[in-house]
Every structure is written in structure tokens, then in C-alpha cells.
Amino acid sequence: MDNVGIVVDDLEGAVAFFTELGMELEGEALLEGTTPDRMLGLDGVRSAIAMMRTPDGHGKLELTVFHAPAAVPAAPLEPPANTLGLHRVMFAVDDLDDTVARLRGHGAELLGEVTQYENAYRLCNLRGPAGIIVALAERIG
Structure with missing residues (x-):
């Protein structure tokens, strides 16, 4: 890719x-x-x-x-996480809380809450530029 x-x-x-x-x-x-x-x-x-x-x-x-030509808005403009098609990008981060705080300064909003998957990851989804979902993963285990 x-x-x-x-x-x-x-x-x-x-x-x-x-x-x-x-x-x-x-x-x-x-x-x-x-x-x-x-x-x-x-x-x-x-x-x-x-x-x-x-x-x-x-x-x-x-x-x-x-x-x-002008960009055409997606429908709905901010699709939920279960919408068909490509609309999420995930990034590995070292400090999830710090990254969320910094991205909020750029308009990002949590979609749900920060969660933990077993003893392996802390995870969250944010609404990023153009309404895309930006997922963050911090390895903890």
C-alpha cells in the first residue's frame, strides 16, 4: 500500500x-x-x-x-463507526491520554470513551478532520 x-x-x-x-x-x-x-x-x-x-x-x-469541483459531503456527514466503507484510520501512540488531550486542541472529540482491551491495549475513537474516525491504540501489556 x-x-x-x-x-x-x-x-x-x-x-x-x-x-x-x-x-x-x-x-x-x-x-x-x-x-x-x-x-x-x-x-x-x-x-x-x-x-x-x-x-x-x-x-x-x-x-x-x-x-x-467542490467536495461533496458524505451522507451522513459524520458517519457512525458501523457505517460500510472506509472511514477510520488507527494510530499506535505511546501515551493515549496525552495524545487525546493534544488532539482536542485541534477539534477532535471522543466518540465513546477510552477503554482497555484485556491487558494489551488502551483504545479510543476520535472524530477527526472531515468527520473521519481516528482510532488510537496504546500498548500496555
């Missing part, structure tokens, strides 16, 4: 959110013209992307904001 793409309405805010999670901005680009039009099956694409890389260099998120 090369990357996971997330369409956002606030590229700068999404970059700040994922930077707070420890990801690094690998690069940014503006995309327009026939190549993105043909690849996406849309006309008149004008978008900006930010490629975020995990600290180990093995995982990437491509954050995209569409200037044209």
Missing part, C-alpha cells in the same frame, strides 16, 4: 492535526489539468494535496482539498 487518501475542507487544519499525531509533512502540491481529471473522472479538477508520512516512513496519508 502506498497511501490512504482523505478529502478535507481545511488542509492546514488537517496537516496540523496529523502533525500532532507525530506524522511529518513530506510534501505539498497543486494538482490540475488533464491527468487528475482523467484519473478521478471529474472535469476541471483543481486541488491541493499534502502528503503526510508516519515517523517510521512506512505509512502515508494524502490529504486533499478540492478547490474545483
